[in-house]
Amino acid sequence: MALLEIRNLSKVYHRDSQAIPVFEDIDLDVERGDFLVLMGPSGSGKTTLLNLIAGLDEPTTGQITVGGEEVTGMSRRQLAAWRSRHVGFIFQLYNLLPVLTAYQNVELPLLLTHLSKKERREHVMTVLDVVGLADRAEHFPRQLSGGQEQRVAIARAIVSDPTVILADEPTGDLDAKSADEILTLMQRLNSEFQKTILLVTHDARAAERGHAIMHLDKGVLTR
Amino acid sequence: MKFVRLVWVNLSRSKRRTILTTLSVAAALFLFVSLRSVNTTLQDAAEVGSEARMVTRNSISIVFSLPEAYYQWLSAVPGVERVSWAVWFNGIYRDPRDFFPSFAIQADSYLAMYPEMVIPEEQRQAFMAERTAAIVGTGLMERFGWSLGQTVTLRSPIYPADNDWPFTIRGVYTPTNPSFGDNLFFFHYEYVYEHSLRGAQPGWYVLQLEDPAVATSVAETIDEHYRNSRAATRTETERAFQTGFVTMYGNVGFLMNAVGLAVFFAILLVAASTMMMAARERTSEVAVLKTLGFSDRLLFGLVLAEAATITLIGGLLGVFGAKLIFEGTQFQGAGFLPGFQVKWSTAIAGMAIALLLGLISGIVPAWQAARMPVAQTLRRVA
Amino acid sequence: MAIPLIYNLRSIRQRPVSTLTTALGMALVVLVFIAMMALSRGFRAALAETGSRENVIVLRSGADSELISGIGRQTAATIAAMPFVAQGPDGRPLVSPEVYVLISLDRLGGGDALVVARGINPEAFDVRKNVEIVAGRMFNPGAPEILVGKSIVGRFAGTQIGETINFANRDWTVVGHFAARGSAFESEIWGENEQFMPAFRGEFFQSLTFRMKDPSQFESIKKTLEDDPRLPVGAHREYDFYAAQSYLLTQIMNFAAIFVAGIMAIGAIFGAVNTMYAAVGARAPEIAVLLTLGFRPVSVMSSFMFEALLIALIGGLLGCLFSLPLNGIVTSTTNWQSMSEVAFAFRVTPDLLLGGVIFALVMGLIGGFFPARRAARQPVVKAARQP
Numbered sequence: 007m008a009l010l011e012i013r014n015l016s017k018v019y020h021r022d023s024q025a026i027p028v029f030e031d032i033d034l035d036v037e038r039g040d041f042l043v044l045m046g047p048s049g050s051g052k053t054t055l056l057n058l059i060a061g062l063d064e065p066t067t068g069q070i071t072v073g074g075e076e077v078t079g080m081s082r083r084q085l086a087a088w089r090s091r092h093v094g095f096i097f098q099l100y101n102l103l104p105v106l107t108a109y110q111n112v113e114l115p116l117l118l119t120h121l122s123k124k125e126r127r128e129h130v131m132t133v134l135d136v137v138g139l140a141d142r143a144e145h146f147p148r149q150l151s152g153g154q155e156q157r158v159a160i161a162r163a164i165v166s167d168p169t170v171i172l173a174d175e176p177t178g179d180l181d182a183k184s185a186d187e188i189l190t191l192m193q194r195l196n197s198e199f200q201k202t203i204l205l206v207t208h209d210a211r212a213a214e215r216g217h218a219i220m221h222l223d224k225g226v227l228t229r
Numbered sequence: 230m231k232f233v234r235l236v237w238v239n240l241s242r243s244k245r246r247t248i249l250t251t252l253s254v255a256a257a258l259f260l261f262v263s264l265r266s267v268n269t270t271l272q273d274a275a276e277v278g279s280e281a282r283m284v285t286r287n288s289i290s291i292v293f294s295l296p297e298a299y300y301q302w303l304s305a306v307p308g309v310e311r312v313s314w315a316v317w318f319n320g321i322y323r324d325p326r327d328f329f330p331s332f333a334i335q336a337d338s339y340l341a342m343y344p345e346m347v348i349p350e351e352q353r354q355a356f357m358a359e360r361t362a363a364i365v366g367t368g369l370m371e372r373f374g375w376s377l378g379q380t381v382t383l384r385s386p387i388y389p390a391d392n393d394w395p396f397t398i399r400g401v402y403t404p405t406n407p408s409f410g411d412n413l414f415f416f417h418y419e420y421v422y423e424h425s426l427r428g429a430q431p432g433w434y435v436l437q438l439e440d441p442a443v444a445t446s447v448a449e450t451i452d453e454h455y456r457n458s459r460a461a462t463r464t465e466t467e468r469a470f471q472t473g474f475v476t477m478y479g480n481v482g483f484l485m486n487a488v489g490l491a492v493f494f495a496i497l498l499v500a501a502s503t504m505m506m507a508a509r510e511r512t513s514e515v516a517v518l519k520t521l522g523f524s525d526r527l528l529f530g531l532v533l534a535e536a537a538t539i540t541l542i543g544g545l546l547g548v549f550g551a552k553l554i555f556e557g558t559q560f561q562g563a564g565f566l567p568g569f570q571v572k573w574s575t576a577i578a579g580m581a582i583a584l585l586l587g588l589i590s591g592i593v594p595a596w597q598a599a600r601m602p603v604a605q606t607l608r609r610v611a
Numbered sequence: 612m613a614i615p616l617i618y619n620l621r622s623i624r625q626r627p628v629s630t631l632t633t634a635l636g637m638a639l640v641v642l643v644f645i646a647m648m649a650l651s652r653g654f655r656a657a658l659a660e661t662g663s664r665e666n667v668i669v670l671r672s673g674a675d676s677e678l679i680s681g682i683g684r685q686t687a688a689t690i691a692a693m694p695f696v697a698q699g700p701d702g703r704p705l706v707s708p709e710v711y712v713l714i715s716l717d718r719l720g721g722g723d724a725l726v727v728a729r730g731i732n733p734e735a736f737d738v739r740k741n742v743e744i745v746a747g748r749m750f751n752p753g754a755p756e757i758l759v760g761k762s763i764v765g766r767f768a769g770t771q772i773g774e775t776i777n778f779a780n781r782d783w784t785v786v787g788h789f790a791a792r793g794s795a796f797e798s799e800i801w802g803e804n805e806q807f808m809p810a811f812r813g814e815f816f817q818s819l820t821f822r823m824k825d826p827s828q829f830e831s832i833k834k835t836l837e838d839d840p841r842l843p844v845g846a847h848r849e850y851d852f853y854a855a856q857s858y859l860l861t862q863i864m865n866f867a868a869i870f871v872a873g874i875m876a877i878g879a880i881f882g883a884v885n886t887m888y889a890a891v892g893a894r895a896p897e898i899a900v901l902l903t904l905g906f907r908p909v910s911v912m913s914s915f916m917f918e919a920l921l922i923a924l925i926g927g928l929l930g931c932l933f934s935l936p937l938n939g940i941v942t943s944t945t946n947w948q949s950m951s952e953v954a955f956a957f958r959v960t961p962d963l964l965l966g967g968v969i970f971a972l973v974m975g976l977i978g979g980f981f982p983a984r985r986a987a988r989q990p991v992v993k994a995a996r997q998p
Contacts, residue, residue, distance in 0.1 A: 054604075057603075057604045060520065062519070062520060062603045062604045063602075063603075063604035082524075082525055083524050083525065083526065086519065086522050086523065086524035086525065086527075087522065087524065088522075089520070089521070089522040090521060090522020090523070091522070093522070095520045095521070097517075101513070101514075101517045101520075103238075103514055103517070105238040105239065105241065105242050106234075106238060110234065110238075114518070114521055115521045115522060117231050117232060117235075118521075118522055118523065118527075123231070162521075245884075245885075245888065246885050246888070249881040249882075249884055249885055250881065250882075250885065252877070252881055253877065253878035253879075253881040253882060254878075256874050256875070256877040256878045257874075257875070257878050259874060260871060260874045260875065264871075288715075288778075288780075289712070289714050289715065289778055289779050289811070290712070290713045290714050290715040290725055291713075291715065291725070292678060292712060292713045292725070292950070293712070293811070319679075386673060386674055386675050386676070386679055387679045389673050456780075457780065461780050463715075472722075473715075473722070473723050476718070476721070476722030476723065476724075477722070477723075477724060477725065477944075477945040477952070478944065478945065479942065479943055479944035479945060480942055480943075480944070481944075484650075488643055488646075488647070488871055491639050491642060491643050491875075492639075492643070492871075492875055494639060495635075495636045495639035495640060495875055495878060495879060496636075496878050498632045498633075498635050498636040498639075498882065499632075499636055499878055499879070499881065499882035499885075501632065502628075502629055502632040502633065502882065502885070502886060503882070503885055505628070505629070506629070506885065506886075506889045565863075565947075
């Protein structure tokens with residue numbers, strides 16, 4: 007069975023009394039260890055698809071199953087708990103909490119677990135090491151460069167060892183060099199640590215880093 | 230406990246806002262505690278009187294005196310163990326603004342009936358031995374810096390004398406109950422009787438009962454006996470007598486409560502608007518936390534905890550600040566509020582109000598944070 | 612060049628909730644201030660209204676209140692015959708010797724109070740121009756009848772016309788009610804001197820009040836009376852005498868008003884500070900535009916100060932509005948200076964309302980200062996870069 011199974015997925019937005027369909031009848035299988043890149047023009051619904059997989063939004067029809075669990079039927083409370091364990095999200099605009107240090111930002115997902123302070127520390131320092139920022143643990147986001155901030159965000163995304171990592175335009179706000187570092191890091195996560203990654207991007211160079219590229223255009227998903 | 234850090238950093242996000250709001254809450258609670266303490270002090274004053282003592286006064290009003298001759302008959306009333314009397318002197322020391330209550334008393338019996346006044350034995354004897362001696366409360370000694378043996382002169386609009394009234398302080402009493410008052414001035418009835426240009430008569434009699442249970446029958450006996458005489462009497466327990474005085478304050482209690490209510494609402498507005506302002510700045514962060522898996526309920530609790538932290542800290546500052554200030558300066562409302570204190574029950578009530586304040590002011594932003602739909606918020610941000 | 616005021620007006624409308632909460636907070640402070648001061652004003656008015664500037668009240672020398680004073684019949688007669696005493700249309704001197712005592716009455720609804728019982732002759736109504744009988748009739752000479760002041764009626768038992776009150780071992784029938792323009796007299800019970808004297812203190816009065824022929828002569832009248840060796844008396848202008856009776860309590864009430872309102876104001880000011888800072892922060896890009904366009908920082912600052920004052924003004928006006936219904940509400944307390952129960956009404960005067968508005972504006976001024984300064988000092992470039 008695939009790690010991530012999507013069947014008959016469709017999403018329609020309603021603004022005032024108008025119905026705006028985003029996509030219809032999407033099917034998708036993602037195996038464990040895959041590094042899948044999703045491309046498509048602006049507004050095609052790539053972010054929406056990620057949000058649906060992460061349980062941040064509800065589909066109009068269809069099912070999403072992750073690791074054998076059906077996500078689409080869960081209540082908001084169940085989704086929150088599920089999300090904390092199974093999903094690591096990386097945003098275009100880092101979205102670190104400016105009032106917390108790098109360490110504290112990465113620690114956030116672990117606060118939802120029953121790990122002790124000591125155990126949390128171990129996990130956090132481990133992933134900070136993986137992303138190469140162990141020495142910046144006590145710095146605040148405003149003291150870090152864009153690339154470093156994104157690396158902290160990646161660390162946060164993997165600290166609870168999630169089932170799947172969803173990345174929405176992670177290099178969109180970075181200069182070429184930093185973007186390159188981030189993508190290399192993501193490749194490492196996939197090849198060395200067997201992380202399953204779904205990457206949404208505009209950037210063709212970024213697309214090359216993945217195993218496979220899919221296109222979402224006018225509501226249709228194609229390989 | 231691990232979420233305390235999150236609540237704390239949110240509060241430190243805008244130190245200025247947090248500090249100002251906390252101080253506002255502190256100010257409001259300070260006021261609330263002060264107002265309530267005025268009420269509790271008045272209530273306590275009403276309860277100072279002992280159940281085993283009774284007061285017999287002229288039935289027209291306290292302003293009229295009673296004949297000295299009543300003493301004999303009253304002492305013989307069944308159930309009455311001891312009789313004494315006192316006169317309101319209305320002594321003025323220096324300036325009318327330095328007001329304190331002064332009484333001429335039938336010293337021997339009076340002091341025996343009021344164990345609330347603790348006087349060192351040698352001082353009591355010195356007082357009894359001297360006609361012009363006075364016993365004053367510890368509060369007066371402190372307030373005016375008097376010392377034992379000092380001569381203090383009062384003048385009385387009620388009892389004019391040729392050279393006013395010099396008294397020598399021979400004793401200092403310590404009240405066992407602060408509501409009794411530590412600012413009272415006592416001296417011998419005989420002194421007033423002899424030197425007053427218009428003589429003197431007992432203002433009221435105090436009776437010590439063998440058993441509080443006989444109070445009603447004693448009162449009936451006395452009042453019935455004097456009903457048709459020139460100076461008819463009205464006898465009641467000392468507690469009822471005291472309560473009568475307190476009711477003369479009128480609607481003070483109601484006024485204090487009304488003002489307290491206005492204060493509560495005013496501060497609620499400040500706290501609530503602060504919380505809303507803070508919430509507005511944080512919508513994207515709330516969305517991120519939800520993405521990480523923080524549940525709606527957890528976020529609800531975090532926002533509420535934030536509000537409660539501000540109000541509880543403000544509450545502590547205000548409540549205990551009031552306690553410290555009033556008790557440090559020994560505030561007694563210029564003599565009108567003897568034994569003024571911020572009681573623990575008031576402090577607890579104050580903290581409860583602070584907590585309530587936090588919950589109400591935080592409820593709307595907490596609710597908004599819980600209900601916020603993540604996807605839309607993220608879309609707006611990214 | 613000043614920034615158009617319309618900018619501030621529109622901005623306030625844009626954020627109605629925060630504007631309203633801040634204004635409401637200030638309104639409550641102003642309300643409490645006006646209410647407590649109105650209480651104090653009302654009390655003072657009740658007492659000040661009592662005495663006339665044209666009358667002199669005579670007491671035993673050394674007595675500062677009627678309660679402890681004593682004036683013999685002879686003294687009263689001597690003074691009545693003096694030339695500076697005004698005369699009524701019938702040629703009789705406008706002189707009112709009076710008995711004055713406090714009697715203990717049970718309030719309906721619990722508690723007791725010390726009420727003034729004043730003995731009078733019929734001349735009292737001529738000497739005291741502000742008193743008149745509004746229901747029933749004057750008491751008959753020689754009868755145990757009394758008149759009851761308007762504000763006592765209904766608050767104590769037996770005060771309706773025809774009912775009786777018992778004091779000093781007799782039953783007294785209420786035959787009339789009188790009003791006295793809201794003054795302290797309305798809280799009194801009046802009876803005949805000749806009836807009250809034997810009931811209370813015996814053959815002497817407590818005070819003598821007379822109308823001066825020439826009120827400007829008060830000082831010499833006072834001297835004449837007090838220097839006369841036959842007359843152990845002190846003379847006071849009636850107006851000043853009663854006004855002074857209100858001194859202690861009004862001082863306490865004023866202090867309480869300032870204390871309470873002052874502390875509440877701290878809270879309101881801090882609330883305003885936060886609101887204005889939030890406004891300045893949210894409008895940083897607009898401020899940047901204004902500065903770029905060439906408006907000077909001081910204009911930006913005054914613009915925000917104006918906005919703060921506008922919110923404060925709204926609060927002040929609301930507070931005044933809320934306080935208006937209080938005007939005229941009657942309450943009572945014991946005037947500890949005279950130990951007597953006095954009923955009086957909240958008095959919300961125009962100058963109090965003005966004071967309330969000014970109070971609010973001052974709060975707005977203080978609260979708006981720092982945020983306005985921050986707006987003016989904003990560096991243009993940083994602001995323009997906000998998303």
